[in-house]
Amino acid sequence: MSFFDSINISATGLTAEQTEMNVTAENLANANSTNNGTPYTPQAVDLESIGSGNTFQDELSSAMGNTSGGVSGPPGGVQVQGIVSENVPAQEVYDPGNPQANKQGYVKEPNIQPVTEMTNMIQESNSYQADVTAMSTSKQMYSSTLELLR
Amino acid sequence: MSLLDNTQMALESAMSGSMIEQSTLANNLANADTPNFEPSNVNFQQTLADAMSAGQSPTSVQYTAYTQPQVTSANGNGVDPNVTDAQIAENGLLYQDLVQVAAAREGILETAMNTTTSG
Numbered sequence: 001m002s003f004f005d006s007i008n009i010s011a012t013g014l015t016a017e018q019t020e021m022n023v024t025a026e027n028l029a030n031a032n033s034t035n036n037g038t039p040y041t042p043q044a045v046d047l048e049s050i051g052s053g054n055t056f057q058d059e060l061s062s063a064m065g066n067t068s069g070g071v072s073g074p075p076g077g078v079q080v081q082g083i084v085s086e087n088v089p090a091q092e093v094y095d096p097g098n099p100q101a102n103k104q105g106y107v108k109e110p111n112i113q114p115v116t117e118m119t120n121m122i123q124e125s126n127s128y129q130a131d132v133t134a135m136s137t138s139k140q141m142y143s144s145t146l147e148l149l150r
Numbered sequence: 151m152s153l154l155d156n157t158q159m160a161l162e163s164a165m166s167g168s169m170i171e172q173s174t175l176a177n178n179l180a181n182a183d184t185p186n187f188e189p190s191n192v193n194f195q196q197t198l199a200d201a202m203s204a205g206q207s208p209t210s211v212q213y214t215a216y217t218q219p220q221v222t223s224a225n226g227n228g229v230d231p232n233v234t235d236a237q238i239a240e241n242g243l244l245y246q247d248l249v250q251v252a253a254a255r256e257g258i259l260e261t262a263m264n265t266t267t268s269g
Binding site for chain 2: 075
């Protein structure tokens with residue numbers, strides 16, 4: 001366990017929230033992208049925690065039966081496992097004047113609800129701020145340690 | 151009789167325990183949106199108190215995190231960001247308390263050393 005672990009962990013949280021924010025922005029920007037018949041599918045971020053059983057040491061010690069009962073490895077934060085397409089069908093909107101409309105006059109549009117995306121954005125922004133607060137608390141702890149040496 | 155007494159060692163051990171708790175809580179907060187994530191925590195005061203009442207040296211205390219199996223949101227995540235935020239703030243203040251007490255005690259030693267050299 002190094003001295004700067006907690007700041008690094010908060011940083012992984014910031015990166016993850018930033019990625020989520022980018023994806024949300026992309027979903028909102030493409031809310032009306034019909035793409036010539038194959039509309040844009042909304043994207044979502046898959047998050048997973050780092051550490052706690054992912055390292056070689058943890059695997060080895062658990063294989064040898066050395067489970068301490070609690071968390072095995074030191075915590076490592078969070079990472080983006082991947083950006084996946086959400087499995088939602090496109091919605092059909094009646095718009096006969098649109099050049100991409102089919103014979104019945106329907107256009108396939110992405111099924112993106114701006115309200116949902118906005119709610120996600122607020123949640124991501126709050127998580128980001130919480131990570132920043134944690135980071136600044138860790139920073140204060142390190143500064144107060146340095147005060148010891150003065 | 152060593153230069154640093156048991157209390158000073160306990161203070162330093164508590165500081166490192168508090169640092170581990172800080173990492174653990176920061177990890178909880180970073181994983182506030184990770185599906186099926188179980189938060190963990192470190193009760194360093196209890197660990198240290200148990201070790202010291204058992205006559206163990208504070209420097210040899212190992213702090214380990216324990217998981218809290220709970221679910222607070224629909225994706226199976228157990229982190230409550232508000233509670234975690236409060237715990238981080240509390241831990242930060244506690245750490246600064248420890249530093250101040252440790253610094254004050256070292257100040258006493260320093261004063262004693264200066265008195266002997268100048269006198």
